[in-house]
Amino acid sequence: MKYRPNVPIKLPDPASVLRVPIIEFDCYTEGPAVDDQGYLYFTDLAGKTIWCYRNGFLNRWATGVRPNGQCLMPNGDHLVCDSDESVILQFDNEGSLLKKWQYELIGRLKVRCPNDICVSNQGEGFYFTDSVRHTGAVFYQSFDGRSTVVADGIDFANGIAIDPDDRYLMVAESYANRILKITLKEPGIRNGRPEVFATLPFHPENKETGNLPDGIRLDLMGRLWVAHYGMQKVHVVSPEGELLRSYDTGIPLTSNLCFAEQGIYVTGGSGEPGPGSVCLLSWA
Numbered sequence: 001m002k003y004r005p006n007v008p009i010k011l012p013d014p015a016s017v018l019r020v021p022i023i024e025f026d027c028y029t030e031g032p033a034v035d036d037q038g039y040l041y042f043t044d045l046a047g048k049t050i051w052c053y054r055n056g057f058l059n060r061w062a063t064g065v066r067p068n069g070q071c072l073m074p075n076g077d078h079l080v081c082d083s084d085e086s087v088i089l090q091f092d093n094e095g096s097l098l099k100k101w102q103y104e105l106i107g108r109l110k111v112r113c114p115n116d117i118c119v120s121n122q123g124e125g126f127y128f129t130d131s132v133r134h135t136g137a138v139f140y141q142s143f144d145g146r147s148t149v150v151a152d153g154i155d156f157a158n159g160i161a162i163d164p165d166d167r168y169l170m171v172a173e174s175y176a177n178r179i180l181k182i183t184l185k186e187p188g189i190r191n192g193r194p195e196v197f198a199t200l201p202f203h204p205e206n207k208e209t210g211n212l213p214d215g216i217r218l219d220l221m222g223r224l225w226v227a228h229y230g231m232q233k234v235h236v237v238s239p240e241g242e243l244l245r246s247y248d249t250g251i252p253l254t255s256n257l258c259f260a261e262q263g264i265y266v267t268g269g270s271g272e273p274g275p276g277s278v279c280l281l282s283w284a
Contacts, residue, residue, distance in 0.1 A: 007219040007259055011236060011245045012283040017263070019250050023058065025276040028269040030215075031070040031080065031116075032258040032278070035093075040258075040265055041078065043067040046273035050080060050095070053278070062095040069116030069159075069215065069256065074123045081114035081128055088114060088128060088141070106139050107149040116215060116256075118162045118169075125187055127169060129157035138171055140188030148188040154180070159216035159256065161224070170197060170224055172213035177202065179213060179224065179237070198224070198241040203231060215256025215267075227254045227266065234266060234281070247281055 022040075023029075027047035034040050040053045045066050052061040066084035073079060076093035088101035103111040115131035125142035127150065136157035138150040150169070151157075159172040169182040171194070178199045185191035203210025210230030217225045222239035232252050236245040255268040262282045269276030 007221070008283060009221065014245060014247050016283065017247055018282045019248070020280040020282055021250075022265070022278040022280055023053065025269070025274065025278070027274040028253070028255070028272045028276040029267040029278055030068050030255045032215075032256055032265045032267050033070050033072050033078070034258050034260050034265065035072055035076070038261065040260070040278075041070065042265075042267055042278060043070060043080065044276060045083075050078070050091075052095075062089075062091050062097070064089055068114065069128075071117050071119050071126070073119050073126075079117050079119060079126055081117050083113045083115060083131070086111050086114060088117065088126070101141060103147070106147045109137055109139075109149055109152060111139065115158055116160050118160050120162060120166050120187060121164055122166055122187070127160055127162065127188075129154075129160050129171060131156050131158055131174075133175060136173075138169065138182065142187065146188065150188060150190050151180075151182055151194050154194075156212075158212070158214050159227070161216045161218045163218055163222070164220070170216055170218060172216055172226065174212040174214065174229070175208070177211040177213065179216070179226065179241075198237045198243070200226065200228060200235060201231070201233075201243065201246070209253075214254065217257055217259060219259065225257055225264065227257050227268070229253055229255060229268070234264065249281065250279060251277055 027044040031043040050062040068081040070080040078091040080089040090099040117128040130137040136154040137152040156174040180194040181197035183191040212229040214229040215227040224237040251268040
């Protein structure tokens with residue numbers, strides 16, 4: 001299951017992008033992912049639910065304690081961060097729980113608040129962020145049981161994405177308002193220290209909560225799409241780290257995004273624990 005989205009080679013002008021409301025929710029939403037059949041999955045954190053949506057129909061797909069970021073594995077399984085239970089949940093493609101990846105320590109670090117997750121393109125393991133002020137981290141877990149600390153000392157590690165060749169990770173360092181690039185020597189082992197890939201625009205009122213990059217996605221041309229919490233924006237950053245476009249999401253606290261055939265789905269809300277919403281930014 002390798003979803004190939006309809007991401008434009010030429011980025012559309014922001015004025016031409018249509019915002020389509022999909023769902024209004026009691027709870028703040030997160031963790032969007034689209035499978036190869038076009039089904040949208042997302043989480044609602046305080047609502048303890050992973051939802052499935054398609055063609056106007058919404059179904060309660062699975063539950064957790066505080067499900068947050070998620071990703072799809074090549075075999076169709078879902079990996080979901082549960083921030084309150086401090087575990088990674090693995091579901092099959094029908095929503096049945098297969099496994100809880102539970103931790104006391106990875107290396108010398110305690111796993112405290114798993115937030116977002118990505119699976120390697122070779123399928124041998126996954127990476128996830130631990131969202132803590134000042135001392136956040138990125139962890140790796142192989143499916144054969146090996147776990148490592150990829151990076152630590154990150155001021156609230158948040159969104160995470162891996163390039164198609166598994167050469168590097170992009171990680172949102174929320175309270176530094178920037179994106180880090182972590183070059184990989186081998187799965188779970190970094191090559192050198194994390195580098196600053198891009199510093200993002202600052203909120204015009206300089207509100208700290210406005211300057212928080214959240215969920216991120218790499219497209220097939222190496223551009224990074226960033227949900228900017230508090231800015232009501234999705235930014236697109238070039239492979240060289242330059243800001244290319246900013247799109248208004250209409251969601252005051254924009255949490256995350258994923259690619260779809262029609263454009264991008266965006267999650268978030270106007271407050272936490274709610275209300276929340278999901279919308280589509282369409283250029284089809």
